[in-house]
Amino acid sequence: MLPDLSRFGKKFTAASGIVDLMEDLGSALLSNPDMLMLGGGTPARIGMVEAIYSRHLRALVADDQSHYHLLGRYQSPAGDEAVRDQLAGLLNAEYGWPLDRHNIAITNGGQSAFSILANLLAGPMEDGSHKRVHFPLVPEYLGYADVGFSENFFSATKPALSLLPERRFKYHIDFDALSAGEALGPATGALCLSRPTNPSGNILPLAELQQLDTLAARHAIPLIIDAAYGLPFPGLHFDDSAAYWSDNTILLLSLSKLGLPGLRSGFVVGSPELIEAFSRANTILNLASGNAGPLFAASLMESGDLLKIPREILCPWYERKLESAQAAILQALEQVPCHLHVTDGAFFLWLWFPELPLSTTELYQQLKQEGVLVIPGDTAFPGLEEDWLHSRQCIRLSYAVEDDVMARAAEILGRVLRRLHGV
Amino acid sequence: MLPDLSRFGKKFTAASGIVDLMEDLGSALLSNPDMLMLGGGTPARIGMVEAIYSRHLRALVADDQSHYHLLGRYQSPAGDEAVRDQLAGLLNAEYGWPLDRHNIAITNGGQSAFSILANLLAGPMEDGSHKRVHFPLVPEYLGYADVGFSENFFSATKPALSLLPERRFKYHIDFDALSAGEALGPATGALCLSRPTNPSGNILPLAELQQLDTLAARHAIPLIIDAAYGLPFPGLHFDDSAAYWSDNTILLLSLSKLGLPGLRSGFVVGSPELIEAFSRANTILNLASGNAGPLFAASLMESGDLLKIPREILCPWYERKLESAQAAILQALEQVPCHLHVTDGAFFLWLWFPELPLSTTELYQQLKQEGVLVIPGDTAFPGLEEDWLHSRQCIRLSYAVEDDVMARAAEILGRVLRRLHGV
Numbered sequence: 001m002l003p004d005l006s007r008f009g010k011k012f013t014a015a016s017g018i019v020d021l022m023e024d025l026g027s028a029l030l031s032n033p034d035m036l037m038l039g040g041g042t043p044a045r046i047g048m049v050e051a052i053y054s055r056h057l058r059a060l061v062a063d064d065q066s067h068y069h070l071l072g073r074y075q076s077p078a079g080d081e082a083v084r085d086q087l088a089g090l091l092n093a094e095y096g097w098p099l100d101r102h103n104i105a106i107t108n109g110g111q112s113a114f115s116i117l118a119n120l121l122a123g124p125m126e127d128g129s130h131k132r133v134h135f136p137l138v139p140e141y142l143g144y145a146d147v148g149f150s151e152n153f154f155s156a157t158k159p160a161l162s163l164l165p166e167r168r169f170k171y172h173i174d175f176d177a178l179s180a181g182e183a184l185g186p187a188t189g190a191l192c193l194s195r196p197t198n199p200s201g202n203i204l205p206l207a208e209l210q211q212l213d214t215l216a217a218r219h220a221i222p223l224i225i226d227a228a229y230g231l232p233f234p235g236l237h238f239d240d241s242a243a244y245w246s247d248n249t250i251l252l253l254s255l256s257k258l259g260l261p262g263l264r265s266g267f268v269v270g271s272p273e274l275i276e277a278f279s280r281a282n283t284i285l286n287l288a289s290g291n292a293g294p295l296f297a298a299s300l301m302e303s304g305d306l307l308k309i310p311r312e313i314l315c316p317w318y319e320r321k322l323e324s325a326q327a328a329i330l331q332a333l334e335q336v337p338c339h340l341h342v343t344d345g346a347f348f349l350w351l352w353f354p355e356l357p358l359s360t361t362e363l364y365q366q367l368k369q370e371g372v373l374v375i376p377g378d379t380a381f382p383g384l385e386e387d388w389l390h391s392r393q394c395i396r397l398s399y400a401v402e403d404d405v406m407a408r409a410a411e412i413l414g415r416v417l418r419r420l421h422g423v
Numbered sequence: 424m425l426p427d428l429s430r431f432g433k434k435f436t437a438a439s440g441i442v443d444l445m446e447d448l449g450s451a452l453l454s455n456p457d458m459l460m461l462g463g464g465t466p467a468r469i470g471m472v473e474a475i476y477s478r479h480l481r482a483l484v485a486d487d488q489s490h491y492h493l494l495g496r497y498q499s500p501a502g503d504e505a506v507r508d509q510l511a512g513l514l515n516a517e518y519g520w521p522l523d524r525h526n527i528a529i530t531n532g533g534q535s536a537f538s539i540l541a542n543l544l545a546g547p548m549e550d551g552s553h554k555r556v557h558f559p560l561v562p563e564y565l566g567y568a569d570v571g572f573s574e575n576f577f578s579a580t581k582p583a584l585s586l587l588p589e590r591r592f593k594y595h596i597d598f599d600a601l602s603a604g605e606a607l608g609p610a611t612g613a614l615c616l617s618r619p620t621n622p623s624g625n626i627l628p629l630a631e632l633q634q635l636d637t638l639a640a641r642h643a644i645p646l647i648i649d650a651a652y653g654l655p656f657p658g659l660h661f662d663d664s665a666a667y668w669s670d671n672t673i674l675l676l677s678l679s680k681l682g683l684p685g686l687r688s689g690f691v692v693g694s695p696e697l698i699e700a701f702s703r704a705n706t707i708l709n710l711a712s713g714n715a716g717p718l719f720a721a722s723l724m725e726s727g728d729l730l731k732i733p734r735e736i737l738c739p740w741y742e743r744k745l746e747s748a749q750a751a752i753l754q755a756l757e758q759v760p761c762h763l764h765v766t767d768g769a770f771f772l773w774l775w776f777p778e779l780p781l782s783t784t785e786l787y788q789q790l791k792q793e794g795v796l797v798i799p800g801d802t803a804f805p806g807l808e809e810d811w812l813h814s815r816q817c818i819r820l821s822y823a824v825e826d827d828v829m830a831r832a833a834e835i836l837g838r839v840l841r842r843l844h845g846v
Contacts, residue, residue, distance in 0.1 A: 002694065002696035002697060002700060003544060003612065003613070003643065003644055003645050003697070004544075004548065004554070004612065004643075004644075005543055005544065005700065006542060006543060006544060006545055006546040006547060006548055006554065006612065007546065007547045007548060007549050008542050008543065008546055008547070008572060009542070009543035009544065009700065009704070010549055012543070012700075012703060012704035012707055012708075013543075013699070013700045013703045013704065016703065016706075016707055018706060018707060018710070019500060019703045019706045019707065022497070022499060022500050022706050022710070022711065023499065023500055025497065025499065026499030026500070026504075027499075040497070042496070042497055043495070045491065045495065050487075050490065050491060050495070053490060053494055054487050054490045057484050057490055057493070057494070058484060061480050061481060061484050064473075064477050067473065067476060067477045067480055068468065068473060069685070070480070070685055071476055071480070071682065071683050071684075071685045071686060072466070072468065072473070072682055072683070072684065072685060073465070073684065073685055074445070074448065074463070074465055074684045074685070075685075076445060076446065076448065076449030076450070077442060077445050077446055077449070081449075108531055108535075108687065108709065108713075109709065109710060109711075110710075111708070111709055111710035112531075112708065112709045112710070115707070115708045115709075119429065119431050119432070119572075120428055120429060120431065120432035120435070120436075121426060121427075121428070121429065121432065122429055123429040123430065123431055124429060124430045124431075125427070125429055125430060126430050126433055131427070131429065143707075143710065146707045147707055147708065149431060149542075149572045189426065189427065189429065190426070220426065220427075221426055221427075222426050259494065259495055260494050260495070261494075261495065261496065261497045261711070262492070262493055262494045262495060262496055262497070262498075262713060262714030262715070263494060263713065263714075263715070264531065264709070264710075264711065264712070264713040271425065273425035274425060274426070276436075277425060277428065277432060277435075277436045280435060280436045280439065280442045281432070281435035281436065283439075283441060283442045283445050284435055284439055284441060284442065284538070284566075284569045284570055285435075285534070285535065285538045285570065286531065286532065286534055286535045286538075286687070287441070287445070287532060287533075287534035287535070287566065287687075288445065288532075288684070288687065289687070290531075290685060290686060290687040290713055290715070291685030291686075292685070292686070292713070292715050
């Protein structure tokens, strides 16, 4: 039987994009083992990288003394001191950021970190008011959409959109709209963006990021930068954009897209006061973070692999993959009205069908029937209250797949979309 | 800088017993490396068990193919299907419980599971009312106290208390008070108890557990049984009490007290509807559970070690430890007015000083000054609204320590308490 659920319970068990996605990833394969899985955020299997991780894993367990550190200890609230020192040192050496361990907390992965952080900074306030986390640039990560413990938790500013040559397009922060709206008023507790953006692979230029951070600081709210796909690791930036941190930013890092999602591990980099608050809430909700992730990260840092793998392997690998995926998709959709977002990073293609004669949720169902799993874009506009037709005309594809999977998927995508557009 | 925090943020960053405890465990040792650590819930280091875990760990990473399963995959919302099948099969074979994988979800440890569950079942309701999680028997685990996303989240029924020979005492559920109060009315969303109880090592007899579950079912609320220290694993039951599950109960299991807290892994066993709700909320808040815990558990299940280690090693080991710890403490406190709770399980001594001339928080500070870390009992009565002097007269000690640590701690404890009592 299912007992009465609280308001929180009803909210968290109602329809949710991220739950549908994670269920689909499991069950779609059960119902159709040949399903072409372009749906999730699962990182690619890259033999050379797996071999390096195997080496680290074997080294970690080679010494029986290390087993206790891996299995038998609880970490303190902010996590293993030595690992936090090590990461602070690395970020200082690499970028000159003036950090020490008090700027860093170990987390059980990016999703867990974001859900705690968002609820620390937004929701019902003690004075009876209600604050929201604001996305200055949507589309954004569908997994953000449901993490608020209260309703009406996010807001968003509609982006500007430029059409570019060769069927490309790009979203931009509409700074005028951002400043004119309520985003910088008392109803906002934090600004947040992912960089590169999931789903569109958009990377906010450094100058605009600084502008955004300055705006946020002027209004005494932090800027959360979710670097799940970004710098310094897994480093999936294909342009020359730089990493960024200031004492007004909260940087979320994760090991997942390095190819290590099973470790559920990441870091928050922020002011000591913010890190202290985060660690306390994390202790209450999770008691402690797991040991395997930070010890694995320590091993990667010690050898230099934590930055070497992104620079020497992951980034070139995904960039090559992007090129062939883009070519396959553009060719398959040659006759279909379609724009492809410029991909500066991450591992997704974001397709916009401006004349789509049905919703992307229906398109998603038709594609699934035909054996291709994608993400309908409807869920990628958290907090956007305005009804925007565009938000029902986009889909996300992961290209972190084998070339032949992408080729077959492109063929099906082309066939279905030609049929739908009658071309 | 610390930005404005939400109501949730203020609540979660205010004083918290569990945060103080986890911080103490880290920092007390930094400030005094000789500190006698009787404070935490860290399981004992047992060489024979560590050797077995080392064997499993080495086997898990021996095969390069398994590394991907450990590191590279996301689990589906309720967790790895094969591991859930395996645990269902084991519980069915062992206890005859009619379970399949749909009754089981994998969690990131007991604390994470409880905090999600509690907030699914209590807090603000859609009809505007507010429900609470009720503890029919306090003292209870201090880590429960702060997990509610809203205020006034727990309630508790004051226990009956029997004085027993040889300076022992024991808490009992006061079923009359439980039925007479509001605990079984519309303001309660679930009953909850740990079995054995942390901190007192109390094990609710099977007949009373059934009575409690029947009462709960009659009022259409579930009974949460937190078996973090209990059956089937880590199995720290020193009496002959049995494991219990019904389709009205939600059983929380964890690998931590087996000696594996670094894995942050456990299981929820409940109705399929409850498991579905839990998994959805867990996906939103944590995306997925980690892989190391369930794969380690699978390896332990396959070899039979998951139940063999508790029965053949842990339970006898802790029971021996309990005997020597009790003897040392009772002797050291011979002249001090003191009662010791009957310990039927877990690895704590719960001491009651009925003539203590100061609060246990002050006693805790004095003991820390003298080099012994214990837990003041004040935090162990979550939800009890009545002012009960008794709740400020108890402390918890862990006896999961070396014998000489316990001997030195007992000596200091005796000295400090004799001084305080002027004997």
